[in-house]
Amino acid sequence: MVCLITGSSRGLGKAVAIAFGSRGHRVVIHCKKNKSDAEDVASKMKESMVVEADVKNIHEVKPLVNEVVNRYGRIDVLVNNAGITKESLLIKTSEQDFDEVVNVNLKGPFNFIRIVGRHMMKQKSGSIINISSYAGVKGKEGLASYSASKAGLIGLTKTASREMAPFNVSVNAVLPGYMLTDMGAASSGKAREAALENSLIKEFSSPELVAEFIFNLTEMKEITGQVFNLDSRIV
Numbered sequence: 453m454v455c456l457i458t459g460s461s462r463g464l465g466k467a468v469a470i471a472f473g474s475r476g477h478r479v480v481i482h483c484k485k486n487k488s489d490a491e492d493v494a495s496k497m498k499e500s501m502v503v504e505a506d507v508k509n510i511h512e513v514k515p516l517v518n519e520v521v522n523r524y525g526r527i528d529v530l531v532n533n534a535g536i537t538k539e540s541l542l543i544k545t546s547e548q549d550f551d552e553v554v555n556v557n558l559k560g561p562f563n564f565i566r567i568v569g570r571h572m573m574k575q576k577s578g579s580i581i582n583i584s585s586y587a588g589v590k591g592k593e594g595l596a597s598y599s600a601s602k603a604g605l606i607g608l609t610k611t612a613s614r615e616m617a618p619f620n621v622s623v624n625a626v627l628p629g630y631m632l633t634d635m636g637a638a639s640s641g642k643a644r645e646a647a648l649e650n651s652l653i654k655e656f657s658s659p660e661l662v663a664e665f666i667f668n669l670t671e672m673k674e675i676t677g678q679v680f681n682l683d684s685r686i687v
């Protein structure tokens with residue numbers, strides 16, 4: 453399989469890339485700016501390529517997808533994982549910060565689904581997984597833009613799944629638990645404590661476990677339009 457994982461230079465994306473790469477699949481490692489980290493991830497697998505693009509910019513996404521299709525001839529798996537967060541109370545959130553978060557977390561996946569989806573629909577197969585969040589379902593103080601973007605991503609997932617099912621393309625959303633990646637570690641101590649407190653098992657989520665789930669989900673071609681909560685906080 454040819455697997456394109458956005459934001460796979462580090463964090464969850466890196467774990468997902470390794471889950472596919474360690475099984476011999478061809479993996480496209482994508483980053484925005486940390487190319488040396490992306491190359492390091494690529495060095496861990498047999499067949500891979502490294503690409504850079506800002507997900508919110510269609511003029512960068514289109515040539516990236518063309519480059520992958522020119523090289524491998526197809527794309528079987530797309531994981532829309534790249535994401536950012538900016539913490540501030542809603543009334544203190546600037547319009548610029550709101551736009552940036554929504555553009556990366558929601559418009560980014562829209563850009564990729566629009567371009568990659570066409571290839572998958574033509575080849576009559578494919579699996580798309582969008583990484584949403586507990587915050588997108590429950591809301592979270594200090595994360596208005598992030599919660600809004602991740603809630604929007606669930607709506608995008610459901611509509612894309614309806615439109616693409618006739619072409620044998622599945623589209624699902626996954627909600628990982630709280631992971632101590634760069635993003636998770638950058639949150640306030642209070643946010644981390646609250647996540648642990650509300651977790652039924654009092655543990656953070658492991659990127660490797662989430663990655664295994666994502667790999668298995670791409671194998672289950674008949675499941676589409678679903679939102680999978682892997683967070684042991686109850687939604």
Ligand SMILES: NC(=O)c1ccc[n+]([C@@H]2O[C@H](COP(=O)([O-])OP(=O)(O)OC[C@H]3O[C@@H](n4cnc5c(N)ncnc54)[C@H](OP(=O)(O)O)[C@@H]3O)[C@@H](O)[C@H]2O)c1
Binds near residue numbers: 458535584628631
């Ligand atoms: N961490 C958590 O607790 C948690 C919980 C639920 C959901 N999630 C979601 O899981 C996903 C991965 O999160 P993470 O914790 O692994 O984050 P992370 O460690 O901060 O990594 C973010 C990745 O996204 C890429 N990226 C950021 N902005 C980009 C842009 N504009 N264009 C292209 N790539 C961009 C980064 O590339 P560079 O390295 O080049 O900057 C990096 O590869 C996100 O969608 C996040 O919202 C995370």
